[in-house]
Amino acid sequence: LAKTTQPISMDSYEGQEVNITCSHNNIATNDYITWYQQFPSQGPRFIIQGYKTKVTNEVASLFIPADRKSSTLSLPRVSLSDTAVYYCLVGDYVSSGSARQLTFGSGTQLTVLP
Amino acid sequence: EAGVAQSPRYKIIEKRQSVAFWCNPISGHATLYWYQQILGQGPKLLIQFQNNGVVDDSQLPKDRFSAERLKGVDSTLKIQPAKLEDSAVYLCASSLVAGGRDTGELFFGEGSRLTVL
DSSP: OOOOBOOSEEEEETTOOEEEEEEOTTOOTTEEEEEEEEOTTSOOEEEEEESSEEEEOSSOEEEEOTTOSEEEEEESSOOGGGOEEEEEEEEEOSSTTOOOOOOOOOOEEEEEEO | OOOOEEEOSEEEEOTTOOEEEEEEOOTTOOEEEEEEEOTTSOOEEEEEEETTEEEEOTTSOTTTEEEEOGGGSOEEEEESSOOGGGOEEEEEEEEOEETTEEOOOOEEOOOEEEEEO
């Protein structure tokens, strides 16, 4: 079970790029890295997923170094509405029906200031 | 596309009473998860279903919690008897299996907030 470690909180200003790093030192070969966003009184929402190198979608980029022991979520030009808790999740999605132990850590509270 | 539906949204009970939460996942999603989220903490996995079979219930307090997923669609999570420390949001999530592989993208419902007095 790959445990994740993230900063508890981060502050940023509108329009800046925000990078949130997650450590997962004992990540397994079949594990993928997924990031979620959660607003108060809502369930987490999928942001991005990757296995290695770099993945980009319309809202974020995910950077994963060669050793895969960490990953960085990059949010370009954040706005006030990006204020939320961000979770890094590591799990094996390769085998259908396998126990994935998809447990969230404490997450990072991102606060975007005007 | 309809999302994951959960009910009730809010429930207040006294300790030692029982409560049940219902979840309807996204149509076609074979994998269903129940999570418990205590205020200020990340979601904690309680149980994972694949269709109507239990894949992982290692973190489910089986002396008081039970869950079932009949016919591989809807699921119910029950707590009996409830304790004060069960006060939390109970989140249901589902994910799609395609080509023998789970996409790994969990879709969450809005959750059911339980308060135990």
